[in-house]
Amino acid sequence: MKGSTIPLKDNLNNTIKKILKTLLEKECFDAILVPSRVPSGESFTYLLINNKDFLESCTPLPPIMPVQGARALQNFTRRGKTNLKVLCVMRPCEIRASIELSKLRQIELENISFMSIDCPGVLVTRDYIDKPKESDTLYEEVIIQWKGEHLRPTCNACVHFSYKDILSDIHIGVVGQKNHNILLVPLSEKAKAVLGKIDIQCSDDISSWQTKINEISQKKMNQRNTLFSELQGKSAGAENLDKLFSECINCHNCMRVCPICCCRQCFFESSDEVRIESEDYFIKAQNKGGIKFPTDMLLFHLGRMSHMSLSCINCGICEDGCPMDVPVAQVFSFIGDAVQKMFDYVPGKDRNEPIPILTFKEDELREYEDSKG
């Protein structure tokens, strides 16, 4: 693998912005889907842009992730493929979620290309909105130092923050470079052709970047192991789970912001669950002396977990969307990791590998079959 070193122009976002402008100008793509600041300034949204002047407001690596990029792409292509050649500038976990959604037939990837950026993680949305200016300064530091005190907890435990296991086309490396220069790395044949078209020759050595990525990976893996061993103790058994989720008010916002949870109407909001005869509630109440309202709080989380944990890409947006600060993303990434290992499945890694629950294998999970006789 080779790359192309691009000198940093005042800051990372402006440097990438310039490349995006060139890509549109040279008609490498018909449109670019990229995060941009909202008019009031205190948040970001995805914009689909076909005119380079409109790219001025874009922020390719925003400090927060208010909407998961895969959700935006789903919004755009759920009904079928677009005829436009579109470049989506996203974080690695957003690209991984997009791949999972394409397997779930929620995204049509034809004509879609991805540009990914080494991701130091994101700040908590609510914190950013409260103090956008201070947070911007803070995030400048985060991009340079890769320090994580203010980041989403799952970002600190993320081992898919760069190019490995990501189905991106053009990757932008930001660590391990002299003078904070950036590194353009084509990850697909398509990308090589595109970069050739804008006269970017990829002949630079990328080993210093790769070394740095490996170093950070190791650090993140350690943080991940620490987090998971803490969660191991906190989440075992019904009682502990109940405690972890005790603040939950059943608003289902974790599900609604989750890119993988793609059902239009969740079972837990459907007639089957909502239209229950009053007698059934009383029977439940009598059995235990009393029940909480709304009911089935833990069942909702366990149900959601069994539905999406194989594809959970640990983006952490569920925790950001939770009005009660339930550590939902941490628990889900811990469980998801275990489930994914069990099926030897890495979500978002391979476009052609089906999600394990969508396939049937005669010889599977035998060890569980016999474990309890």
Place this chain on the structure above:
Amino acid sequence: MKSFKTHKSPDDTIRDMLLFLLENKKVSSIFALSKVHNNNYAYTLITDKELLKNITPTFPLMPANAGKMISRLTMIEAVKSPVAVVLRPCELRALFELVKLEQAKLDNLLFISFTCGGVFPIKTKKDSVENALKNYWTNAKTGEDLQELRECCRICENFVPDNADIILQLAGKDIDNGTSVLMKTEKGAGFLNGMSEQFSEESLESTALDTIGEIRKEKKQKIFADLKTEDFGIEGLVNIFGRCINCHACSKVCPVCYCKLCYFESADNDAGPSIFEIELKKRSALRIPADTVLYHLGRMTHIGFTCVGCGMCSDVCPTNIPIATIFTKVSERVQKAFEYIPGKDLEEKVPVSVFEMKELEDVED
């Protein structure tokens, strides 16, 4: 009104009443806020009198709008045996609206409520609320503004539960001097008939309540003026709702936003890629997900009549949009235009559900 006075705290007074009702089989179960395990608070449906020790009906938190919860309980059929329901005025009003919208049934429900001092935002740490209780009740007595409360509560003028069967006077009263209970309806008096209390005649202390109403009204005028919705225009709307992430949490916790599948989440609202392509050609840049402003305006036209100003929506917004304040302000004007007070009168239909030949002529021209 028939009434009695206790020397106990409001929660203990309610507990005594409920115990009497349960032991004498006047009700089969209780619906009230309880302190549940893990130091948390939740609405509960209780049949075992032992669990009454956990109820905390006046604890100033609203983890869900109880009106919505009773709608869950009674959506298909009315409860078959009497249930005593303890809830706040705005929750009762929401429930009345839901009955009109055919989402709940009132039969066999006995409503116990109180003059309401408001609640803290749901995110407030439970021990902070517990520590702030003394201050909370002092301010509830005088009506003095407490900044830590939900903004909607600080400006709420409908804090007297007109439709409850039994009313405790809390806001406007010094609860350290005991609790007074008024039987607003004959039904309420009938249920409490036989309690070993000293019954007398008493009415709501209107002077104290009026004072609180005045303070809140003044606060409301200030907060509403500061919103400057009149100057919004499309730019203002984009500024305030531009950071909305389309999660629709506000609609999910709203008691009167009762559709199971919102139009904005339905297949009808899915634009195909060709629509995006056409729009992109016209505008050069498109926000995705789109329609955040439209969503809020749509929701506003749907619930403006029935919004009871409970404030749940603001509490759950992940991007801190002051939705409840905006919605109560707009709703107040809509409700005035139709001379409609949500949750006041069961017989009065929601204005959008009736047709009148002569209506809104002033808007026509």
